[in-house]
């Protein structure tokens with residue numbers, strides 16, 4: 001295939017303009033069949049905004065064609081097709097057990113199922129259809145269910161999200177394409193295969209998760225919902241049994257392969273694993289607040305005043321700053337045209353995050369403004385000290401808000417005074433919220449860095465530090481507070497346990513978590529031979 005890069009198309013022009021560019025660059029009379037390989041937005045000369053395309057074209061005598069063109073942006077290209085490893089030979093006495101149905105657990109189970117390993121997947125929360133009802137009821141004011149919420153339940157933390165599908169992880173094996181194609185197969189728009197910043201939105205994620213489950217079940221895989229992995233039985237440094245808790249009943253199941261894909265919020269399970277002497281250590285992460293501005297302000301700042309801004313989806317931004325005392329403060333998990341969500345999962349604790357629907361057409365745009373947190377900020381050097389630090393700040397916000405999300409105008413935050421009335425920016429929050437004094441709940445190193453960061457970001461996005469910008473908190477679950485150690489075979493210090501995904505400290509985001517799930521499945525596949533169906 002011939003790849004043509006750097007095709008600039010004004011956002012106001014349609015595909016015919018693109019096709020004429022392709023024909024002209026290849027010096028052809030007719031427009032050839034083509035495939036969009038990549039599309040990004042170039043707004044450096046706003047309000048003139050362009051799409052930058054890379055397309056693929058298949059032609060006879062491709063090398064000759066390229067030689068004649070002398071265009072450095074036209075080259076031969078080959079896409080890497082994903083291939084699972086050869087099956088191993090070791091016998092697997094019992095079915096592999098996957099704990100957690102977030103992207104890591106789900107893609108691990110999918111690959112194991114496709115290769116005939118018939119996985120059993122346990123998930124403490126509900127199937128996604130019931131989970132949606134449960135979470136919406138919570139947003140409407142029903143009490144938190146600590147087993148099924150924005151963090152826990154089928155699909156994992158990413159289900160109620162903006163569904164951004166980008167990652168910094170390098171991929172020379174074609175895993176990214178494999179995951180994205182699976183999303184498209186179950187209802188995501190084709191454009192996620194080529195957009196430089198692909199996203200799907202919560203409304204589509206729900207169906208995608210269910211579709212993947214159905215596929216795993218059709219291949220013999222088994223899902224056990226409302227089932228928590230509560231304890232491990234270990235003999236001679238090897239896992240032999242897992243205790244499952246289901247509606248108050250406990251069962252011990254035999255297994256020698258356990259994939260621990262529990263996410264960054266399973267604090268009870270982290271404590272259990274620590275007691276079981278699974279080697280782990282505290283990991284740096286970031287915490288802060290979520291800030292909201294009218295999406296129109298961001299659109300204007302990112303794409304200018306012209307017509308282009310109206311033709312483009314809600315604009316994203318990425319901001320970063322180093323404070324005078326060396327702390328990193330940056331925007332995280334930005335949700336254009338989205339909502340702030342109450343992402344709590346523990347009683348007596350309040351945590352927020354962000355989500356959007358596929359249309360990204362909410363009134364506000366939001367992002368987390370987070371500050372790097374170091375182990376020296378923790379009370380002690382226990383591997384779980386970071387987790388405790390998160391919990392403490394969440395408890396303070398819970399008390400300040402009496403169980404509701406706490407929101408504060410930026411001006412009041414700077415003055416450490418409670419907000420009594422919001423200004424031109426109205427909070428767009430899923431879940432009950434109240435105006436209050438978020439500043440008083442956070443440590444000084446964090447409030448100082450947040451204020452310095454927001455005032456600095458105002459230089460790139462005018463209005464970012466507007467007094468009426470709304471801050472809500474606390475944004476505490478940006479990544480896992482621990483890393484569970486694993487070796488080159490993806491095994492922990494306890495034989496048969498495979499730490500996996502974001503919770504174990506090996507991923508950050510939906511796509512990288514799914515890829516890590518695939519890597520762990522490959523490790524199991526390369527060592528063991530496939531298993532007969534559990535029903536036989």
Ligand SMILES: Cc1cc2nc3c(=O)[nH]c(=O)nc-3n(C[C@H](O)[C@H](O)[C@H](O)COP(=O)(O)OP(=O)(O)OC[C@H]3O[C@@H](n4cnc5c(N)ncnc54)[C@H](O)[C@@H]3O)c2cc1C
Nearest residue numbers: 100102104124156157158161163164229263501502509510
């Ligand atoms: C509101 C929100 C918005 C987000 N937005 C984005 C985004 O737009 N783009 C992006 O890339 N990332 C986003 N993220 C982050 C992303 O969701 C995570 O990085 C990703 O889901 C991690 O995948 P995982 O499979 O490792 O863990 P998780 O998705 O956290 O899944 C872990 C699963 O394990 C289950 N579990 C935990 N303990 C047990 C146990 N003991 N027994 C049984 N089951 C258990 C949990 O119920 C959960 O379903 C967002 C996160 C949140 C909370």
